[in-house]
Amino acid sequence: xxxxxxxxxxxxxxxxxxxxxxxxxxxxxxxxxxxxxxxxxxxxxxxxxxxxxxxxxxxxxxxxxxxxxxxxxxxxxxxxxxxxxxxxxxxxxxxxxxxxxxxxxxxxxxxxx
Amino acid sequence: xxxxxxxxxxxxxxxxxxxxxxxxxxxxxxxxxxxxxxxxxxxxxxxxxxxxxxxxxxxxxxxxxxxxxxxxxxxxxxxxxxxxxxxxxxxxxxxxxxxxxxxxxxxxxxxx
Numbered sequence: 001x002x003x004x005x006x007x008x009x010x011x012x013x014x015x016x017x018x019x020x021x022x023x024x025x026x027x028x029x030x031x032x033x034x035x036x037x038x039x040x041x042x043x044x045x046x047x048x049x050x051x052x053x054x055x056x057x058x059x060x061x062x063x064x065x066x067x068x069x070x071x072x073x074x075x076x077x078x079x080x081x082x083x084x085x086x087x088x089x090x091x092x093x094x095x096x097x098x099x100x101x102x103x104x105x106x107x108x109x110x111x112x113x
Numbered sequence: 114x115x116x117x118x119x120x121x122x123x124x125x126x127x128x129x130x131x132x133x134x135x136x137x138x139x140x141x142x143x144x145x146x147x148x149x150x151x152x153x154x155x156x157x158x159x160x161x162x163x164x165x166x167x168x169x170x171x172x173x174x175x176x177x178x179x180x181x182x183x184x185x186x187x188x189x190x191x192x193x194x195x196x197x198x199x200x201x202x203x204x205x206x207x208x209x210x211x212x213x214x215x216x217x218x219x220x221x222x223x224x225x
Contacts, residue, residue, distance in 0.1 A: 004155075006155075009153075032211050034213065034214075036216075041218075041219075042218060042219070043117070043203050043205075043216030043217050043218050043219055044156070044203070044214075044216045045216070046213035046214065046215075049213065051211075089155060089156060091156075093210070093211070097210055098210060099144050099146065099161050099163055099207075099210045100158060100161065100171060101146075101158065101214070102158070102172075103148070103155040103156040103157070103158075104155050105153060105154060105155040106155055
């Protein structure tokens with residue numbers, strides 16, 4: 001059973017517009033969420049995180065929103081740039097204080113110039 | 114800092130062979146983990162360690178062994194390779210349980 005789901009395998013967005021990537025989870029005990037970006041033939045790199053005590057976190061062009069009642073988080077990229085084209089993974093920490101992270105299946109973002 | 118390094122980058126094995134994937138980090142991180150990435154499956158946790166001498170199982174531990182004799186190194190052993198273990202393997206480390214993980218570049222393993 002997939003506890004962290006990214007239901008959109010791919011997304012195309014025009015350069016300069018907003019990219020919205022979505023992630024749903026099933027376990028209400030998850031308390032820490034992260035987004036990673038992955039280019040081909042490289043390891044994932046960290047983008048942004050959010051604790052379950054917050055509902056929003058911003059870092060430059062990247063904003064993550066958390067809706068705990070809906071068990072949903074989203075990553076907004078504004079404005080989108082061609083260099084943002086990559087696969088994006090969301091991840092959730094299994095339970096507080098553990099080191100077990102559950103990753104989603106990823107969304108491939110393509111930003112069109 | 115080299116960050117997280119993994120060797121080899123590519124490996125082809127025959128069914129039944131054993132091998133060790135190496136992972137090292139120079140950031141003095143206590144926490145390390147191994148993931149495998151398969152098409153449509155995302156990253157799945159194989160084993161993890163919260164410090165030297167301490168390891169635990171993740172989601173998909175069968176067929177793999179780990180040990181953590183030093184803070185820096187966290188090797189992953191395939192005991193008897195099977196075609197189902199064909200995958201890309203990533204090692205990661207982090208400072209704490211609630212901080213970003215730094216990933217290595219990955220090892221692409223094919224088992225024939």
